[in-house]
Amino acid sequence: MHxxxxxxxxxxxxxxxxxxGLILEVEFKRVTVLFLASNEKRIYAxxxxxxxxxxxxxxxxxxxxxxxxxxxTKLIEENGLITYxxxxxxxxxxxxxxxELNHNIQFNKPQDRLFTGQIDPNAWFLLRYQTWQHRQxxxxxxxxxxxxxxxxxxxxxxxIAHEAASRAAxxxxxxxxxxxxKTIEAGLIIHQRLINGLSKRILIIVxxxxxxxxxxEMLRRFNxxxxxxxxxxxxxxxxxxxxxxDDDNIPGFQRINPFGNEQCILCSQxxxxxxxxxxxxxIEANWDMVIVDEAHHLEWNQQSASPEYLFVEQLGxxxxxxxxxxxxxxxxxxxxxxxxLRLLDADRFHSFSAFVEEEKQFEPVAEAAKLLLxxxxxxxxxxxxxxxxxxxxxxxxxxxxxNAPHESATARDNLLKVLVxxxxxxxxxxxxSRQTVRGFPERKRHAYPLSGAANESDxxxxxxxxxLVGKVRQLAxxxxxxxxxxxxxxxxxxxxxxxxxxxxAAVFHEGMSxxxxxxxxxxxxxxxxxxxxxxxxxxxxEGRNFxxxxxxxxxxxxxxxxxxxQRIGRLDRIGQKETIQIHIPYLENSQEEVLYQxxxxxxxxxxxxxxAATRVAELLHDELQSVLANPSRKAIVDLIxxxxxxxxxxxxxxQNGRDLLLELNSCRKEVAVDLxxxxxxxxxQGTLWPYLEELFECYGVETEFHSPDCFIITPGDHMRxxxxxxxxxxxxxxxxxxxxxxxxEDMQFFTWEHPTVSAAMDLVQSSETGNATIAVVRNNDLKxxxxxxxxxxxxxxxxxxxxxxxxxxxxxxxxxxxxxxMQDKSQAIGHRSLVENRTSFDQQQIVEFxxxxxxxxxxxxxxxxxxxxxxxxxxxxxxxxTMLESLTAEIKRLVxxxxxxxxxxxxxxxxxxxxxxxxxxxxxxxxxxLDAVRFLITS
Numbered sequence: 051m052h053x054x055x056x057x058x059x060x061x062x063x064x065x066x067x068x069x070x071g072l073i074l075e076v077e078f079k080r081v082t083v084l085f086l087a088s089n090e091k092r093i094y095a096x097x098x099x100x101x102x103x104x105x106x107x108x109x110x111x112x113x114x115x116x117x118x119x120x121x122x123t124k125l126i127e128e129n130g131l132i133t134y135x136x137x138x139x140x141x142x143x144x145x146x147x148x149x150e151l152n153h154n155i156q157f158n159k160p161q162d163r164l165f166t167g168q169i170d171p172n173a174w175f176l177l178r179y180q181t182w183q184h185r186q187x188x189x190x191x192x193x194x195x196x197x198x199x200x201x202x203x204x205x206x207x208x209x210i211a212h213e214a215a216s217r218a219a220x221x222x223x224x225x226x227x228x229x230x231x232k233t234i235e236a237g238l239i240i241h242q243r244l245i246n247g248l249s250k251r252i253l254i255i256v257x258x259x260x261x262x263x264x265x266x267e268m269l270r271r272f273n274x275x276x277x278x279x280x281x282x283x284x285x286x287x288x289x290x291x292x293x294x295x296d297d298d299n300i301p302g303f304q305r306i307n308p309f310g311n312e313q314c315i316l317c318s319q320x321x322x323x324x325x326x327x328x329x330x331x332x333i334e335a336n337w338d339m340v341i342v343d344e345a346h347h348l349e350w351n352q353q354s355a356s357p358e359y360l361f362v363e364q365l366g367x368x369x370x371x372x373x374x375x376x377x378x379x380x381x382x383x384x385x386x387x388x389x390x391l392r393l394l395d396a397d398r399f400h401s402f403s404a405f406v407e408e409e410k411q412f413e414p415v416a417e418a419a420k421l422l423l424x425x426x427x428x429x430x431x432x433x434x435x436x437x438x439x440x441x442x443x444x445x446x447x448x449x450x451x452x453n454a455p456h457e458s459a460t461a462r463d464n465l466l467k468v469l470v471x472x473x474x475x476x477x478x479x480x481x482x483s484r485q486t487v488r489g490f491p492e493r494k495r496h497a498y499p500l501s502g503a504a505n506e507s508d509x510x511x512x513x514x515x516x517x518l519v520g521k522v523r524q525l526a527x528x529x530x531x532x533x534x535x536x537x538x539x540x541x542x543x544x545x546x547x548x549x550x551x552x553x554x555a556a557v558f559h560e561g562m563s564x565x566x567x568x569x570x571x572x573x574x575x576x577x578x579x580x581x582x583x584x585x586x587x588x589x590x591x592e593g594r595n596f597x598x599x600x601x602x603x604x605x606x607x608x609x610x611x612x613x614x615x616q617r618i619g620r621l622d623r624i625g626q627k628e629t630i631q632i633h634i635p636y637l638e639n640s641q642e643e644v645l646y647q648x649x650x651x652x653x654x655x656x657x658x659x660x661x662a663a664t665r666v667a668e669l670l671h672d673e674l675q676s677v678l679a680n681p682s683r684k685a686i687v688d689l690i691x692x693x694x695x696x697x698x699x700x701x702x703x704x705q706n707g708r709d710l711l712l713e714l715n716s717c718r719k720e721v722a723v724d725l726x727x728x729x730x731x732x733x734x735q736g737t738l739w740p741y742l743e744e745l746f747e748c749y750g751v752e753t754e755f756h757s758p759d760c761f762i763i764t765p766g767d768h769m770r771x772x773x774x775x776x777x778x779x780x781x782x783x784x785x786x787x788x789x790x791x792x793x794x795e796d797m798q799f800f801t802w803e804h805p806t807v808s809a810a811m812d813l814v815q816s817s818e819t820g821n822a823t824i825a826v827v828r829n830n831d832l833k834x835x836x837x838x839x840x841x842x843x844x845x846x847x848x849x850x851x852x853x854x855x856x857x858x859x860x861x862x863x864x865x866x867x868x869x870x871x872m873q874d875k876s877q878a879i880g881h882r883s884l885v886e887n888r889t890s891f892d893q894q895q896i897v898e899f900x901x902x903x904x905x906x907x908x909x910x911x912x913x914x915x916x917x918x919x920x921x922x923x924x925x926x927x928x929x930x931x932t933m934l935e936s937l938t939a940e941i942k943r944l945v946x947x948x949x950x951x952x953x954x955x956x957x958x959x960x961x962x963x964x965x966x967x968x969x970x971x972x973x974x975x976x977x978x979x980l981d982a983v984r985f986l987i988t989s
Contacts, residue, residue: 052099054081055130059148060101061157062092063167063897070104070155086153102167102897104148105132107904112136113152120144160983161911163822165904167897172886174820175984177748179842179881180741181814182863182981188802189860193728195242198803199234200271200791203729204489204624205722206482207231211238212725214480215248218852218961219370221394223345225377225481226716227661228612229619232375233267235480236341239373241272245803247851249338249371251313255362256343258318262589264343265316266564270795273805276316281325284308309335319347319358329361339371346376350389352402359389366393377664384409394478419469419711422462428452436465469711477954480716484659487717489624491600495656497646498635506539509546514605517635518543519551521603522583529574529582530601530633533617535608537561537587543605544585554580559587571596572796588613596620598793600628605635607645609674611655611663622659632656641678644686648674652693662700666693738802739786745810749774759787760797771813776806821982824896827884832988838875839910840884841866842982843918845925849972853965858936859929859973863981864921866914870906874917887989900985915980922978929973937966
């Protein structure tokens with residue numbers, strides 16, 4: 051039983067947040083404690099009060115009620131009360147009675163909480179240790195930032211994201227062919243930059259029609275919440291609703307920049323065009339990164355530039371990073387291509403004529419690349435040009451070995467690598483084509499000419515509806531995606547199929563909320579659901595992946611080939627295992643029949659992704675509209691003939707203009723394969739969900755098995771926190787399986803980078819819970835009846851985010867185990883070998899023992915810290931070596947390439963050198979702290 055005396059200071063073991071308690075009175079086997087910091091009073095039975103006596107030791111820093119701090123040099127005890135003698139910051143000796151101690155003193159340090167009996171369950175120490183270990187592994191992972199996206203692991207996308215996001219300030223153009231995922235590449239780059247702390251403020255500018263698609267893609271694929279800004283939002287953010295134009299003339303009046311309140315903002319180009327004064331505010335908002343989609347619509351020539359182009363130019367000058375998404379450059383002409391490059395690097399691309407001349411000089415290199423890739427011999431002229439251009443690289447031995455039987459293949463590969471490194475725009479421009487990217491499925495089209503007239507007011511009289519009913523039944527349960535132009539058509543079709551034909555279908559259109567769309571998509575994706583048909587409107591299907599199906603029904607046809615490719619692209623994606631079956635019903639002698647013939651015979655658009663189709667449609671727009679308005683047989687035949695001829699010409703130009711070196715540089719296969727392997731290895735470890743289950747159990751979050759790799763998470767009745775990060779009241783369904791996540795967008799895809807997972811780990815690390823525990827354990831190498839201290843130290847290196855120090859020295863746990871005889875058992879006794887004995891023990895009795903052994907335990911803690919510091923020095927040495935090797939190799943590579951590749955700037959090399967010096971300085975200044983301590987008793 052405790053010996054309580056009024057005036058003593060005690061702390062509640064169960065409610066440490068109450069602060070420092072003061073004993074008011076002791077009578078009738080009861081003790082009354084006043085907690086002044088929280089204005090609470092508690093009455094406890096003296097024989098089992100959950101209280102721990104607070105006695106500070108020599109060397110501790112204590113604070114008075116007047117907030118004066120003294121370092122304790124001596125303790126004087128009289129009648130059970132302590133007076134502390136110590137010196138203040140000026141060296142003056144102070145006497146401080148314990149009743150004068152600050153009531154708000156909190157015991158957060160592990161050793162303080164251990165001595166004051168603020169003991170947590172052992173599971174929390176184990177969770178804390180695991181959290182630090184998992185965080186360290188993630189920080190040092192070569193694929194950090196690339197694992198969190200709900201995306202397929204596609205070589206060119208991962209390579210571009212890895213290559214671009216790792217630069218200090220990427221200024222690049224993404225110009226992949228349609229269907230290769232430029233939006234996903236941009237999302238991966240943004241995600242990686244945010245995860246690594248390299249960018250914070252991001253502005254995305256897109257065409258009005260793509261605003262919703264980008265919003266959904268960023269949220270659903272990357273858990274990135276962008277705020278859509280329009281004029282209404284700007285008025286709200288700036289508080290301008292009550293302002294007049296004359297207010298600007300009032301002295302001292304200044305409008306609030308609406309773009310300053312959010313970090314990640316999404317705007318349409320049309321909004322900025324309609325409200326030019328918002329352009330100035332956006333330019334002044336200091337973005338880390340600006341992304342512009344459909345950048346080929348920004349008009350520029352040598353005489354003038356459009357306001358939209360000038361706006362992006364000003365943004366680019368103020369923002370360190372600029373990413374342009376654009377159509378394949380060759381489709382737009384050389385001047386248009388130069389205009390985009392000029393936005394990215396005005397110093398390098400300052401003169402269009404110089405650019406044209408440089409492109410001509412590069413032609414022999416492009417010719418050499420074609421010959422090397424085709425395994426054809428290099429002509430004497432080409433070899434002479436290469437020897438001259440690449441003299442710094444001493445390629446003469448490679449050229450000589452091209453004809454050697456056993457050296458030829460290696461020589462060709464090495465020569466190609468040298469050419470790729472020297473590519474003029476290779477660091478700025480990324481472009482992949484379907485010729486180089488493999489994995490797309492075949493397509494097969496099925497046409498169904500129907501007689502009769504459309505009748506959407508009574509579907510049972512519409513030949514297309516009658517055909518659809520028969521086709522769905524013929525497919526016998528196979529899932530099919532139907533796309534039509536309008537939401538109303540989609541809704542009425544779904545209702546009629548259900549009510550008249552008894553066919554269950556899901557519907558998906560722009561009038562639905564994101565949650566409603568998710569549910570519809572999940573209903574369709576579920577193999578056990580009765581829905582075999584998903585009916586989408588044109589815009590409603592944007593940004594969705596339905597590649598688990600392979601039947602596509604085009605209920606009507608758009609008059610824009612881009613829209614047609616977007617429709618087919620819902621199923622025609624890398625990873626699709628089946629041939630795409632495209633079903634096209636159309637009414638004879640209608641506009642639909644003309645469109646079908648034009649797409650099929652003129653562009654072959656149903657079988658192939660036609661890269662020339664957009665340009666052809668632009669040039670033949672008027673003729674197509676004329677034929678649609680007055681379809682005669684001759685007009686249709688002439689249109690198709692003109693389309694075929696123009697399509698062939700543009701395709702030839704595109705093929706001749708293909709820059710094979712650029713395509714090689716846009717996806718270096720060996721790097722991409724290694725990235726995918728790293729992600730796969732990480733995901734196959736299967737450590738995430740077991741860790742999360744332990745974390746959820748500690749916090750009182752309930753988990754329920756849903757299906758393999760899928761779980762339901764709901765708030766428990768006794769949660770440790772009022773609001774668990776990302777957890778809704780009705781719970782969430784999650785999966786840790788990438789393939790399931792791609793098919794089931796209604797489920798959250800949990801990875802080590804998911805916001806809920808990251809925030810949960812932050813909760814563990816930022817609280818003191820688990821930093822002081824007691825456990826009874828057994829181990830074959832330890833005799834019963836001993837005690838040991840297991841200490842968890844954290845090596846921390848504070849540095850600016852742009853240095854990415856965590857690649858080399860992240861926050862790293864060091865475990866030290868010291869027994870009661872001051873022997874270090876860290877190496878001999880592993881953490882996992884200490885098996886917890888779950889029998890109950892008298893915690894208060896052990897806390898009293900710990901306090902009786904305080905001086906000895908303090909010596910053990912000091913020894914543990916000394917040994918941890920030795921471990922820290924080893925970490926610092928290794929991290930310094932790795933950092934110097936990595937950054938020095940990159941500096942040497944850039945210095946070598948700068949001699950022949952003008953896109954590499956001296957500033958970039960100098961910045962890297964400065965970063966190397968700063969990184970070295972910060973690593974050497976790493977600190978160590980005690981994060982948690984576990985008092986172990988052997989049984």
